Amino acid sequence: MTIRDLIKQGYEFLEGAENAVLNCEVVLANVLGVDKEYLISHSDQEIGGDSEFSEDLADLYMAYLKKVKAGEPVAYILKEKEFYGLSFFVDNRVLVPRPETEQLVETVLSFLEEKYGVKRSREFESDAEKFRILDVGTGSGNIAISLATNFQNLEAVALDVSDDAIEVARVNVNQHGVEDRVELYQSDLLDVIEDGEKFHVIVANLPYIGTKTNSDVDENVEKHEPASALFAGEDGLDLYLKMFTQIQEKNVGYDLIVGEFGSMQREDMEALLTDFFGQNWRIEKDLAGLDRMFVVECES
Numbered sequence: 001m002t003i004r005d006l007i008k009q010g011y012e013f014l015e016g017a018e019n020a021v022l023n024c025e026v027v028l029a030n031v032l033g034v035d036k037e038y039l040i041s042h043s044d045q046e047i048g049g050d051s052e053f054s055e056d057l058a059d060l061y062m063a064y065l066k067k068v069k070a071g072e073p074v075a076y077i078l079k080e081k082e083f084y085g086l087s088f089f090v091d092n093r094v095l096v097p098r099p100e101t102e103q104l105v106e107t108v109l110s111f112l113e114e115k116y117g118v119k120r121s122r123e124f125e126s127d128a129e130k131f132r133i134l135d136v137g138t139g140s141g142n143i144a145i146s147l148a149t150n151f152q153n154l155e156a157v158a159l160d161v162s163d164d165a166i167e168v169a170r171v172n173v174n175q176h177g178v179e180d181r182v183e184l185y186q187s188d189l190l191d192v193i194e195d196g197e198k199f200h201v202i203v204a205n206l207p208y209i210g211t212k213t214n215s216d217v218d219e220n221v222e223k224h225e226p227a228s229a230l231f232a233g234e235d236g237l238d239l240y241l242k243m244f245t246q247i248q249e250k251n252v253g254y255d256l257i258v259g260e261f262g263s264m265q266r267e268d269m270e271a272l273l274t275d276f277f278g279q280n281w282r283i284e285k286d287l288a289g290l291d292r293m294f295v296v297e298c299e300s
């Protein structure tokens, strides 16, 4: 049996489900310990027999595909998800990072470059300006770690109400070697932040699914991913309302606040932003053209 045969077998097993080929490739590459490009360039390579890849790996591949077919997210099965070009450890204690959230990271990096005239860099420069970021609802730590990895002169404080999530984020912080620049705290929103603390950017991807307004959550998402990472009150904006209130009451300093929300919430989000920030905000769409991100710029 060759790599090509296994992909075909997997595809047929998944009965042409959405992303079936991609899922087969991601799972097989992980099981064989190679990248996806290797599967293409070595599609005639034998598995089993004298091959460097034992038959057990083909069995493991099919065992994983059974879980995929049962609806378990591939990322939880493989305990890995790629985000902003980096690999993150994930399991069912955290939300699987979504591609649309990469836009938050890009927006923060571009803002720092444009506003302060600095270039993103993976090399530390001792005399360069330092930046402070607050990541609220960090989950696996994907946002804070992606920022810290791409901007050596950046320090992040990353918060999550869930101790479990903080444990997962710590694995990733260590894995990416940013433990000296990403501090993790268990905190209900900004509870651990001191009055008057200052950050260059506050970034948040808080839960935003409304228990009343969004009844069309994917069945597998609801079944497998933590409810505390998904839902936020009836209209889904409870946590953003509380976060904005805390930022104001604690007089937390910022140049930019960036957050993700659901495309169906634009009107409610606009009203909330206007209440707190007057006209100093804008909404941006994701690559699919859906309203996805709010951006608040400090007036001064």
Ligand SMILES: C[S@@+](CC[C@H](N)C(=O)[O-])C[C@H]1O[C@@H](n2cnc3c(N)ncnc32)[C@H](O)[C@@H]1O
Pocket: 094, 095, 096, 097, 098, 101, 136, 137, 138, 139, 140, 141, 142, 143, 159, 160, 161, 162, 165, 187, 188, 189, 190, 205, 206, 207, 208, 228, 229, 230, 239
């Ligand atoms: C939608 S997930 C986002 C995770 C990650 N930042 C990402 O972009 O993939 C929301 C995260 O917010 C956390 N969260 C929920 N309520 C919170 C609260 N009151 N204070 C802080 N974090 C909270 C959840 O535990 C979860 O990890």
